[in-house]
Amino acid sequence: MSSFIDELNDAQKAPVLHKDGPLMVIAGAGSGKTRVLTYRIAYLMAQGVDSFNILALTFTNKAAREMKERIAHIVGASEAKNLWMGTFHSVFAKLLRIDGNKLGYPANFTIYDTQDSQRLIASIIKEMGLDKDIYKYKQIQNRISSFKNSLITVKAYRNDPDLVEQDAMAKKPRTGDIYENYVDRCFKAGAMDFDDLLLRTNELLTRHPEVLAKYQDRFRYILVDEYQDTNHSQYLIVKALADRFQNICVVGDDAQSIYSFRGANISNILNFQKDYDNVGMYRLEQNYRSTRNIVNAANSIIGKNQNQIEKVVWTDNDDGPSIKIHRSTTDAEEGRFVANSIWEHRMQQQMT
Incomplete structure (x- = not known):
């Protein structure tokens, strides 16, 4: 076990080794967030927690797949296969196929x-x-x-x-x-749309307390990636499932919230410490990905946010090239400029 833990820096180790109780990891960009989530799950399993009792929720199938592969590499594929890990929608679709009949839906909806x-x-x-x-x-x-x-x-x-x-x-x-x-x-x-997968899960857990109790007992450890992008429906499901054991770990960064247009509620991460007692608070502040100029520029912008969880992102990387400034008159123009710049860079570098 110690071999993979030793791959972490001290800031990353602390939340990985925090076994029981609620904890929040504020992870700046490029700070090893995925590694912390992955190693925390592997550590829990190394400590004797059954993979069947761990629920890990992500926002993309790609993230879930990569994390599961990393975990399998550490603890073995047979141990990792029983993890309930995936996107909110895929995990709760699985849950509804098991118990959605209580709401009148067929298992093969x-x-x-x-x-x-x-x-x-x-x-x-x-x-x-x-x-x-x-x-x-x-x-x-x-x-x-x-x-x-x-x-x-x-x-x-x-x-x-x-x-x-x-x-x-x-x-x-x-x-x-x-x-x-x-x-x-x-x-x-006999159909549900994507939004029903969350709405009906909430309905199922609210209307059928015996179902809620079953999944509270099963999911004794819950981990949520990109918590700043959860909406009200996702928030309520996670809170209900975590209520019994409160072994909930949320990872995110209030400065990286991008899904407000989909109903993401930034207050979910800002108020996490009000939802649970004795929350372990951890910050990943070392950026391994970006140059110092980029990190400093980002900090200067983020520092203007009125409501935020305090952190100071830093890097040991080189200064890198100076940042070019482009002024756009509208957000749509800015979006087009960014998209065109990425496209041109891909063409010049012959990137796929």
């Missing part, structure tokens, strides 16, 4: 992707005889998605005069009817 959802919504708009230029199916799909990620069911929507008024003011007073029709059609087809 279909999962609609975004295009499936948009096609169904477009069909509903047409069947209801609504003006497709006002009720644009992509906008309606985004609206329904935001409802679900905030746990706003059809009933909750109809009971919220502010939401109803917002749609009326936007000249879309039938949004609630489309939502209800969409939910009914999905249910009758």
Whole structure:
């Protein structure tokens, strides 16, 4: 065991060796966050924790796959295969295939992707005889998605005069009817969309305490990557599952939150210490990836954030080339500039 632990610096070792109780790891960019998560799981297993009792949630399948491969390399493939590790959606789809029948869904329910959802919504708009230029199916799909990620069911929507008024003011007073029709059609087809995988998991754990108790007992150690990008629905699921043992480790960086447009709630990471008692707080501040000029520039910008968890990122790397400044008049122009710069760099370097 000591061999892989010795590969960590002191700041990385501390959260890995923190076995029980809640802990938060604030990981600056390029600071070895993935290595800490991976080695923490390997350490728990080396300490006798059954892989079946560990839940690790990531935001991408690629991250989950890489972590599982690293863990298998340390502890062996047979030990690693029983880990519940994956994206929020993939893990909770697995959970719903086991217990979703309690909500009336078949074990082999279909999962609609975004295009499936948009096609169904477009069909509903047409069947209801609504003006497709006002009720644009992509906008309606985004609206329904935001409802679900905030746990706003059809009933909750109809009971919220502010939401109803917002749609009326936007000249879309039938949004609630489309939502209800969409939910009914999905249910009758034995289907869930991506947002349902979170919404229905919340519903299952809330309405069936025996199911919640089963998974609380199973997931005795929970690890969440990129915690700053969790939305309200994800937050509630994790909090419910961790409530019994409170062996929860969240890793993230409030300065790297990028999914607010998907409903990510930055307060989840900012308020973590209020949700649990005696939280172990760890900071990974050494950047191994970037030049000193880049790190210092990033620090100067991040330092202006009003609400933040204090940290000072630093590096032993060289100064590197000076930073070029480009001034954009709009965020869209800035996005195009960045995308074009990346494209040009790829072409010049013949990168894939």
